[in-house]
Amino acid sequence: MDNKKRTKKARLARVPKKIIDNEKYSIKIIPLNFRIDTKLPKKKKYRTINRDFYCPIDQPLSSAIEIAEDAIKKYFIINKE
Numbered sequence: 001m002d003n004k005k006r007t008k009k010a011r012l013a014r015v016p017k018k019i020i021d022n023e024k025y026s027i028k029i030i031p032l033n034f035r036i037d038t039k040l041p042k043k044k045k046y047r048t049i050n051r052d053f054y055c056p057i058d059q060p061l062s063s064a065i066e067i068a069e070d071a072i073k074k075y076f077i078i079n080k081e
Helices: 003-013 061-075
Strands: 017-021 025-030 033-038 052-056
Touching: 017 061, 025 061, 033 061, 052 061
Parallel strands: none
Antiparallel strands: 017 025, 025 033, 033 052
């Protein structure tokens, strides 16, 4: 395998794979972690908090979902119409 093919294969291996995507958050698998990206606006009090959270890959997916839901309740505005 030549160098270009190896580089392309390594680059594709690092591309995050989306496993959950809804209106509040998305969860992707990256090497060694689940990455949780929130999509809601931040509460004014927490303007400096990041939109992404991480959960170790050795924990179950339900743990990543729980982290996402807890962070949304604490730091983000949920429209209840």
